[in-house]
Amino acid sequence: MKNTQHLKAYVQMHPDNKMAWYLLGKEYYKNGQQGKANYCFNQAGEVYEAFEHSKVPAEMLKQYEDGLLQSARERQAGRLRKRRILLAFLLLFLLLIPAAVAPELTQDSLAGLTSNSASALPEAPPGNAAEETAAPDEPAGLAFTAAGTDAVSGSQGLAGILQSAQTPSATAMLGMKRSGKWLIWTKGLPLAATIEKSREGRVTYQSYNPAACDCQPPDAEGIKQQAASWQEQQEELAVLWSAVRTYKNSKGALPKSLEQLVQPFPANWLGAVTPLMKEEFAPLRSAAAGLGLPAPQGTAAPAAGASGQGQTGTGIPAAVNGAGGGGQPFFTGPLTIIIDKQKHRLALTSGSIILRNYEVGLGGERTPEGNFVISDKVVNPNGRDNGEFGSRGMQLSDSNYAIHGTNDQDSIGKDESLGCIRMNRKDVEELFAMAPMGTKVQISKGVLPEELVIPDDRFPDDTSPNQTNPHKVYHWLN
Template sequence: MKNSQHLKAYVQMHPDNKMAWYLLGKEYYKNGQQGKANYCFNQAGEVYEAFERSKVPADMLREYEDGLLKVEHERHQAGLRKRRLLVALALTLLVFLPSAVPAGTDAGSGAALASLLSEAADASVEPAADKTGAEQVNAPEEPEPGLAFTAMGSDAAASGAAIAQLLRDGARSATAILAMERSGKWLLWKEKLPLAATVVQSGKGRAVYQSYDKAGCRCEPPEAGALQQQAGQWQRQQEQLAVLWSAMLAYRSSEGSLPPSLAALTGAFPGNWLGGTTPLMKEKFASVRNVAAAGAAQQPAADPGGKETASGSGEAAGGNAAAAGSGGQELPFFTGPLTIIVDKQNHRLAVTSGSVIIRNYKVGLGGARTPEGTFTITDKVVNPNGRDNGEFGSRGMQLSDSNYAIHGTDEPESIGKDESLGCIRMSREDVEELFAMVPMGTKVQISKGGLPEELLVPADRYPSEAPGNQTNPNKVYHWLN
């Protein structure tokens, strides 16, 4: 551990020395501190890549490390000699200049001062924390007040760069990081995402990092039950805010201004931008609108998997990791508009935001009869056949000015097959949830390939009850079922 302390002090004095960062990372790795090691390896950059992939003799590394340690040790000893000289001068002043003691100070004050100076001289200098200000210790089981949540790719959540990104983004004093699995270019927003770590900012710009990955940190993490329960609630809230945020963006794109009230998004057909509302939407409408009005970014600042942030989300991902908009208003996690992607090859339909898949459903298609390209959801209709058990099921969403739609079906056995005349068929439960989640104006991209086969459908569904004013008795739909 002493080598680690000296190397830490050295990289603080020479932050551009990538070899020193690499050697410090090796020390952390040897001591089982994987999170700190990852951060140092990120700082080492190409040096890490070169030395890990080549067969560099261990003697060469040891010789270079010994040189760095010798330089730092000499600097450290010089500092101690200087402080001891100051102590000697202070003691001399105490002996020969008694009148310099302030009035009202007792006789023990001089001894106390000498004692403090002596302690300062003899104590070893503790190097400051890593550049992130993060050190891993056992955190308390209960979260601190004002706890915030964010989510990142599981490959990013344990890295030092992720912590640095959180601190740069102005995260709250306590942040819990949830881990999303990666599937190709996508991150998966699964139900009950596991808790990866917490970062609690302490005084003097430092932060305490606690890993909850027992295998990754080689530690015994605290019990995460209470935090996991809060995390699940946060996930459900972020889905609702994503729907509200996306509806606001779609309304502004169409009408030229933000909706003046929640009622403007929930009118009778054809003004039903949203399929329904929740108590949270009513509570947060004003604050979310204020963020949008203040010009908050509509697109994610970085990949939640951390590709643009050297493994950090932070999944500012489809979303923004615990970031704040103007005036301290907090952005929803998903700041990218919701988009529907249809994969004809795998018979999948996904709801996405940025690089995150929020839902991934199994659908029925029409093979070559299903068109490819980019469309927009125009009509959103409840019971498009005038009843909920017709050929188009209980919900229908028309694709631009065409005869194609995403809708339910009275032939559920056709889901996963190419038996439609070109439309996209969904099971009743799936189409009703999709109808509730995606607003009018949502983009739909249809192509071959691109989505994982793994279904992403939670047991606890998004609220999908639709008001009765979203039917269209004045039109008979002739979609190509």
């Protein structure tokens, strides 16, 4: 940790030294602080790219780092000497003046101080500064983001907001509760904090955590309605963004039009298209082209053991978006399906965030573990919506296993299939609409929470009738 502090002090004095940023990022990475590490790597720019893709001797890096640390230690030692001298003069000055009696602090004054002060700000990454002031009225045109309530209560989410060069003047942070390693995305997320940034760079942070502040936003109902709309839009954008990614991974090029994602079976990458998807396809495709997909990796599910650069494990947001918008969506990581054989759960995730968590029927040891992709999406398998495979089927990697509906609802939550994953009708139809073809599927044990995440208002499912397959009889291991 001492090396981290010394390197941090050095980059504060030399913000243009990209090698120093890179070394600081390596220190944060070793300490498990992925969010700060990613920020430093971004500041390092081409230095990060050069050193991560070359075989530079470790001794050379160590020698350079030791030089930076020595320089930082000498500067810190000089500051300590100056502080000691100032402290000695201050003590001498206090000894020469008479004592003064401080005015009495009343209970009312203490209460006023507590209720009117904004929550403490986090330690911002090197090069960023934040000020603590009283909360302003909520401005119009509020942008939104979301983070774990534990991160927001500690004000860590502010660091992620300040890192964005395109930060809007006012941002509302919604709070997601944590369940183990996961953050839970539910409809109606509560307002956790607001951040306002002036043109001069002055930042005002106001917490609405009941434990920290007995306060209500000026337009609570209006913010609630805007937040609900933002959440719906981000789900739709997440589905479209993920479909663009899986298409690119399969075809080697981005789709030229939305129509390429909604062709008749078997080219039905998307199960359904919403008006927002039609409106936002061009801006999202431009953003994807600018990022050179598949570069913006989301943090894979912590339980699955992968990592990336989308939402971080601390719940710090990866992107800030207003209502509508263009640019990168909030869910920068691809949608992934995770199945927990031990708890009979199937979750749709993005990074470390669970968007849905359904109860499913399985086949016990007959259900294979491992990694798959959705290779076939079919409406009314074998020409029926009430047969053994229900109204939707999603085949796993051209195997005899699939995620599908069932005509045996009592088997949900049990191990009665021959290996397939059975779902309730509404659940499988929503998953079919949200999970594009090519979506990764991970099957293992003990990785998901028990809590179901199923909204009352389901994802829009305007499935076209051209997604059936009359030319094939499916023999999945149901």
